[in-house]
Amino acid sequence: MKKMGWKELPPGAINPWPGNFMEVKTGTFRGGLKPVFHAEHCIHCLFCWVYCPDNAIIVEDGKMKGINYDYCKGCGICTVECPTDPKSLTMEKEEQKL
C-alpha cells in the first residue's frame, strides 16, 4: 500500500466522512457489559430513547421495544436515566467475542 504524504492526509480532528456511524456498527465498542430490557417494568416514558447517544433504542408505535445491539456501545446512560423502580434497563455482563 502506498503511504500518503502530508499534503494528502486529511486535517486532524476533522471527520471527512460525516454520518459514518450509521454504517459503522458501534456495538462492537462494548466492553463486557450490555443493557438488558425488562419490559414488565417499563412505563414507555422513552427517556432511554432521548438520552441514548447511538440511537440504539428500538421504538415502535411510541413504545420502547428493546435495544439494537448492533449500535449499542454499552455506555449505560439509558440505565441511569430509566426512572422506574425496579429499573426497566439494567447493565449486565455479556460474553466477549474476540
Ligand code: SF4
Ligand atoms: S447502553 Fe448506551 S448506547 Fe446502549 S442503549 Fe443504553 S444509552 Fe444507548
Ligand code: SF4
Ligand atoms: S427509560 Fe425505562 S421506563 Fe422509560 S421507556 Fe426506557 S426502559 Fe421504559
